[in-house]
Amino acid sequence: MYKKYFFLIFGLFISYALHAQQNKIVSTMEPTLVDHFHTEYFPGQIISNQTMRFYSELNGKLISVPRNGQFVQKDAILFKFDVSHYLLKKKALKTKKSRLNAEFELAKSKYTRYKKLKNGGASKEELETRLYEMRVRALKLKEINVNIEELNYQINKTTVRAPFTGYVYNINVNENELITESQFLFEFKNINDLSLTGTVPLKHLSQINISTKIQLLYKDKTYLTTLKRLLPFNEISSDSFEIFAPLDNHFIVNDAILFRFIIHDDSLIEINKKSVVFAEKGLGIWLVNKQNIVSLIPITLLSSSKDKYIIKLSIPNKKIIFQGKSNLKNGDKVTISTST
Structure with a gap:
């Protein structure tokens, strides 16, 4: 009787071993959906949407001139001639x-x-x-x-007052200097009508659109704004595009600023870095369907952290293989040992 059970157990073991040799054993994980991700930071600049260039309308001596970069309130005196x-x-x-x-x-x-x-x-x-x-x-x-x-x-x-609150830039005259009519004096930039501008690599163009949220990093603080305008082909480079977004008066004209996009997408998933393999045309991941058939799918990395990648991929009813990936071929049937 014991021999009968022994041969039965031995037969099951041999059957499992043969099955294991035929089907490779893998470990899988469920993809984790994410609400959003941040792109890397890009350098930007704060610009004024309203810049006035002042020219002299008189011949005479300037007795009061603002400093370069001086802040001037609306209706305050900008400059004065000797009267x-x-x-x-x-x-x-x-x-x-x-x-x-x-x-x-x-x-x-x-x-x-x-x-x-x-x-x-x-x-x-x-x-x-x-x-x-x-x-x-x-x-x-x-x-x-x-x-x-x-x-x-x-x-x-002879007395000119500020038409709006702003900063003086590009001063071209000095106090007590004799000025001729039509001579350029300086630029005056409105601080209540500011924008962020910056150049972004073209590869990100497909990820954003008008109304994409932008996170700003300025003087160790973060702020939010919304993309309002983009120029896909700018004069600087054909590999980049230019963006514009409105800013409030927390910012100073001409200052540098860092910005990054907050990308929302229903098909964003987070995967373990161990799941990624090198494919013929870049990076990829192995997926396994309900029939335990595997396929290699190319991916594009959107963002990364210490041990995670964020990718854009819709994989309903499939799991990601993160162990046992070596020597797999498209169409192989596998045995799933563990799944997380």
């Missing part, structure tokens, strides 16, 4: 206007008097002379009023 010679001109014009006013009133009085005397002895020629004298002085008064208005306009230009 003294304009005030002297205005004083002289007002004196002349006062004299012309007196002359005009006198000419007007004479004309009125001669007009009343027209029927009492004043000749037509005398009346026309008085009218001419009055009109000449009226024209001179009009001309001097225009001159005063033009001078006031120039005086108003």
Whole structure:
């Protein structure tokens, strides 16, 4: 009786051994779905979407000029010209206007008097002379009023205030320097209308779109923004593309900044690095289906950590082989020893 059981057990052992020789033994793992991953950090720069270039509208001496990089609040004084010679001109014009006013009133009085005397002895020629004298002085008064208005306009230009809150850059003048009309002074950049810009390798273009979230690293703090615009083919390189995203006023124009994309996808999975093998055209993983048939699938790594990779792959009803991968061939049937 014992011999019967012995031969039965021995037969089962031989059967299992033959089966094991035919089917390779592997260990598998279930793929882990992930909500998102971060790309590597890319260098970027903070730019202003609104930059004003200031040019002089006057000839004169600048007596107040901002420093390069100076922060200026909206409506604060940006720069001032020496106004003294304009005030002297205005004083002289007002004196002349006062004299012309007196002359005009006198000419007007004479004309009125001669007009009343027209029927009492004043000749037509005398009346026309008085009218001419009055009109000449009226024209001179009009001309001097225009001159005063033009001078006031120039005086108003001697003090320029900031149209918005921002920073001064690219100063091209010095305090007490004599400036000519149309001379470039400096740039003024709005701090309330900022953007992130940066260049990203072209391989990431398929992973992102307008509204992709961006994580920023700036002065040891992290912030979030959203991609608003991208230029797939930029002038710098055909292997990269340029991105733009809005920023708030936590940032300073022209500063450097680091950024990375937060990628969300329903087919993102996390795998153990031990699962990855070298295939003919790069990296791959071995998958096994419900019938225990294996297949080698090429993969592209999206992100990595100490012992994990994140890849984009949809593998319903399949498991990943992480042990026993050596000498496998597509279509092999395997025996799964353990599964996690």
